[in-house]
Amino acid sequence: MEPEVVRKLTVGQVTTSSISLMWAEPEGESSFYRYEITVTAVADDQSTEGQSTTVSKYTKPEVVRKLTVGQVTTSSISLMWAEPEGESSFYRVQWTNGRTNRNISVTETNINITELTAGVQYNFTVIAVAGDNTTESAMAETFHFTKPQVVRNLSVLNATTSSMFLTWTEPEGQSSFYKVQWTHGEIHGTVNVKQTNIDITNLTAGVQYEITVTAVAGDQSTEGQSTTVSQFTKPEVVRKLTVGQVTTSSISLMWAEPEGESSFYRVQWTNGGTNRNISVTETNKNITELTAGVQYNFTVIAVAGDNTTESAMAETFHFTKPQVVRNLSVLNATTSSMFLTWTEPEGQRSLFTCE
Structure with a gap:
């Protein structure tokens, strides 16, 4: 007699390489069960089979391999x-x-995830x-x-x-700190700061520095695009400014180069009424076309x-010579005196001396 069909066929634990099945005995009698996804009750003659009951179940896929991060923006x-x-x-x-959770299903083994926050x-x-x-x-996990x-x-x-002294506005999105770098030729400097400003010290006078500021993420390594500013430090003041030869219409100046670097010198002079200036690359200048007897500030x-x-x-x-x-x-001479007269010199004077 053909056994009845088994009852309540269900799938239990499932792993990547196994599936456990369970069911209730069929009504009537049977000798054993053939262990397959299709389960059939078999009679005592070990050949007469009942109606099969079938369940379909997938084993768990294995975890994906070599999950890595590619391009990051x-x-x-x-x-x-x-x-x-x-x-x-x-x-x-x-x-x-x-804070927010997103998911998407793909058939490829790669994806570019967009619309993220910086x-x-x-x-x-x-x-x-x-x-x-x-x-x-099981899950393959990574973070970035x-x-x-x-x-x-x-x-x-x-x-x-x-x-x-530099200042900037924090970037949109998030960042952990800022990497500040400055360079002049072979001279380099780097410092990390949390605040949005920095006073860079111990620089050379009169030198151009390229300064870059880069926002860095919380992993201490992922960097944003750098922004750069170029600026010269102020030159030092020139040394040993002195007056050389003085005539009625000219005064010569000389000085020593300042410490550090500079490109040229701007020489300015005024007599209190008019102002003049000239640029020179030498460390001296003979200033001409001055008025006699006048004080000039240089x-x-x-x-x-x-x-x-x-x-x-x-x-x-210094004054120019009158x-x-x-x-x-001589208008009149006596035995003990002389009366002299003269015309004012061109230019200016303060007083006259007689010898």
């Missing part, structure tokens, strides 16, 4: 992985920044899914930060002969290579 991260051993139907990719850590999981669209592998955005409004607020300023950044002023003053008096003559 301020708003996207690309993932790639190798297929798991065995078979699977598609992959469920999930990501979270700790400078934020994202945790990623990739799960292989079997053909029933339900049975899932998006690149921070570029800092904004980088500017030098103050430059001295040995320092520069300043010499060292100028950096940007033709704008100036040193403090070195100052001195011109000779004109028409000197």
Whole structure:
């Protein structure tokens, strides 16, 4: 007599390499069960079979292999992985920044995840899914930060002969700290700061520095795009400014180069009424076309290579020689005196001396 069909065939624990089945005995009698996905009750003659009961169940896919992060931008991260051993139907990719959770299903072994926030850590999981669209592998996991955005409004607020004070606006999105780098030829400097400003010291006077500021993410290594500003330190003041030869219409100046570097010198002079200036590359200048007997104030300023950044002023003053008096003559002479007269010299004078 043919056994009845087994009852309540169900699947228990499922692993990547096994499936456990359980069922209730059929009504009537049977000798044993053939252990397959299809289960059939067999009569005592060990050949007469009842009606088969079948259940379909997928084994769990193996975990995907070699999950890695590829290109990273301020708003996207690309993932790639190798297929798991065995078979699977598609992959469920999930990501979270700790506040929001997203997921997408793909059949390829890579994905570029977009619309992310700059400078934020994202945790990623990739799960292989079997053909029933339900049975899932264990998770492959990784995490990475998006690149921070570029800092904004980088500017030098103050430059001295040995320092520069910089300030900037924090980037959009998130970042952990800022890497500040400066260079002049073979000279390099780097420092990390949390605040959005820095006073860079121990610089050389009159020198151009390239300064870059880069936002860095919380992993201490993922960097945003750098922003750069170029600025000269102020030259030092010229040394030993002195007056040389003086005539009725000219005064010669000389000085020593300042410490550090400079490009040229701006020489200015005034007699209190008119102001003149000239640029020279030498460390001396003979200033001509002056008025006799007049006090002139002189300043010499060292100028950096940007033709704008100036040193403090070195100052001195001196009179030109007065011109000779004109028409000197004796109007009356006695045994003990002489009465002299003359015409004022051209230019200016303060008083006359007689010898």
